[in-house]
Amino acid sequence: MPQLDTDTRFDPDELTAVAVAVAQEAARHVRTRRPEVFGVGVSNDSVPQAVSTKSTDTDPVTIVDTESEKLIRGLLATRRPGDSVLGEEEGGSVAVPSGVRWVVDPIDGTVNFLYGIPAYSVSIGAQVDGTTVAGAVVDVARGVTYWATRGGGAFSDDGSGPVRLRCNAVDEVALALVATGFGYAASRREVQGALIARLLPRIRDLRRVGSAALDLCMVASGAVDAHYEHGLSPWDWAAGSLIAEEAGAIVQIPSPTSRGGDGDVTLAMAPGIADDLRALLAGIGALAPIPVQQDAS
Ligand code: IPD
Numbered sequence: 304m305p306q307l308d309t310d311t312r313f314d315p316d317e318l319t320a321v322a323v324a325v326a327q328e329a330a331r332h333v334r335t336r337r338p339e340v341f342g343v344g345v346s347n348d349s350v351p352q353a354v355s356t357k358s359t360d361t362d363p364v365t366i367v368d369t370e371s372e373k374l375i376r377g378l379l380a381t382r383r384p385g386d387s388v389l390g391e392e393e394g395g396s397v398a399v400p401s402g403v404r405w406v407v408d409p410i411d412g413t414v415n416f417l418y419g420i421p422a423y424s425v426s427i428g429a430q431v432d433g434t435t436v437a438g439a440v441v442d443v444a445r446g447v448t449y450w451a452t453r454g455g456g457a458f459s460d461d462g463s464g465p466v467r468l469r470c471n472a473v474d475e476v477a478l479a480l481v482a483t484g485f486g487y488a489a490s491r492r493e494v495q496g497a498l499i500a501r502l503l504p505r506i507r508d509l510r511r512v513g514s515a516a517l518d519l520c521m522v523a524s525g526a527v528d529a530h531y532e533h534g535l536s537p538w539d540w541a542a543g544s545l546i547a548e549e550a551g552a553i554v555q556i557p558s559p560t561s562r563g564g565d566g567d568v569t570l571a572m573a574p575g576i577a578d579d580l581r582a583l584l585a586g587i588g589a590l591a592p593i594p595v596q597q598d599a600s
């Protein structure tokens with residue numbers, strides 16, 4: 304890995320400041336545009352021109368996802384000319400480039416955004432050689448910013464000042480509240496559903512919030528004890544996994560070249576339950592990838 308503290312192009316504090324500022328500006332745009340595009344109390348199917356689909360008919364993209372990514376790319380180009388960008392909507396190179404790469408989810412939780420469920424986020428991570436060194440996730444509806452710098456801790460701010468994040472001190476898997484999520488491909492969902500049938504009787508309960516980036520921040524803040532999901536792409540996990548890790552979570556992420564279709568598992572677990580939860584997940588076959596044919600992730 305490059306010398307992060309001696310090479311100013313890779314100054315992690317500077318990368319964190321950029322991630323926070325750009326994610327907050329994109330979040331303001333997303334917050335403003337939802338009532339403009341979908342109205343208040345207006346059913347989302349009354350504005351079909353604002354929505355199209357991606358990997359499957361259940362995988363939506365709205366014009367606000369597209370606008371948000373365009374805005375983020377423009378801001379990054381101004382503030383960090385020469386860096387690479389990988390974004391959920393416009394893509395980027397599969398190979399890990401040299402230098403800094405920004406990994407961007409312009410709206411994570413697009414289904415929630417579409418339906419008006421207040422759990423969607425903007426997620427921006429800065430990777431160096433495929434390792435996230437800085438990241439920010441903004442919970443758009445609640446107005447909470449989460450951020451972390453590798454080695455520098457994880458924080459959140461709801462407007463009343465920064466708060467250092469720590470995972471829960473839970474030490475019994477049977478009492479763990481576990482967040483998860485599902486891909487968009489029916490074949491993967493069948494396997495995910497079968498795994499849940501085996502896991503659910505052995506833990507406190509499950510949560511399916513609908514934004515993997517927020518799930519990972521919830522592990523960091525102690526709003527859940529763990530998160531696992533198969534088939535996340537780098538834009539889903541880049542920032543949130545660092546925030547969870549810097550809050551003390553034991554984290555396992557896919558390789559930076561892996562994409563949703565590969566079906567690799569992402570894990571973030573409060574340290575006191577990590578070994579036992581990993582063993583439980585291994586025992587039910589939940590650590591193996593759940594690939595899908597095309598990138599229906
Ligand atoms: C999705 C969300 C969801 C997760 C899916 C992701 P999107 O991202 O993070 O929680 O379960 O696997 O694809 O499509 O809203 O950007």
Ligand code: CA
Binds near residue numbers: 391410412538539
């Ligand atoms: Ca996403």
